[in-house]
Amino acid sequence: MSYSVSPIGFVRSCFKEKFAIPRQPQLAPAARGILELVAPFDQGDAVQGLEQVSHVWLLFLFHQALEEKPRLKVRPPRLGGNKSMGVFATRATHRPNGIGQSVVKLEKVEAGRLLLSGIDLLDGTPVLDIKPYVPYADRVDDARNDIANAAPRLIAVQWSDAAQVQAYEHATRLAEPLVQLIEQCLAQDPRPAYQTPSPERHYGAQFWDVDVRWHYPQPDVIRVLEVIAANR
């Protein structure tokens, strides 16, 4: 038996590639985006009342990780990428129906679009449904998860003088909290856990329309080297 679903909208996100996106929502409050609703949901009626809600659940498709063959076990990056686990014990992107869910902050409600922050979604992500977060039902005070029992450990993020000036200039142009976004995302240490970084090796990712490049002068320290216009 199969069912068909269709997107109610698409996310325009600060994240233009998967690398360096936080592994869960809320880890980078400066990660912002816009959910653009499609017809017939692109009218005020569909979001009427949502301005009374601070956070929403988004159900979405991992459109850049869809696979033909279902996996029973996955290797979550959280466990270093070398330990496998039942797919239903993880929040990995490789899922039976490619469905993700994230609770994100609702900054503003407008007819046809929702302004969001704290997102962990790639640009272009198709959204299947929106549901208001209901604190009395969704918050579980005595919940535990012994696989992922705390937020990822943060590492130090330092700036070269030039990169900091560049970041502030692009932040002003974009009218976005770009410096905070870079610091919050890089502090999560996006590097694959199996890689021991050498100071010579440079890493990069695109946020909004800028390329950010960094290296690891020490294993647990990131230094941002440049923030330049992306030419992709």
Ligand code: SAM
């Ligand atoms: N909070 C969601 C959940 O639990 O279902 C997503 C968790 S998943 C571990 C988060 C990662 O999904 C991000 O770090 C990013 O690399 C990836 N991602 C985000 N949007 C995606 C998309 N549209 N297609 C494929 N991967 C995506």
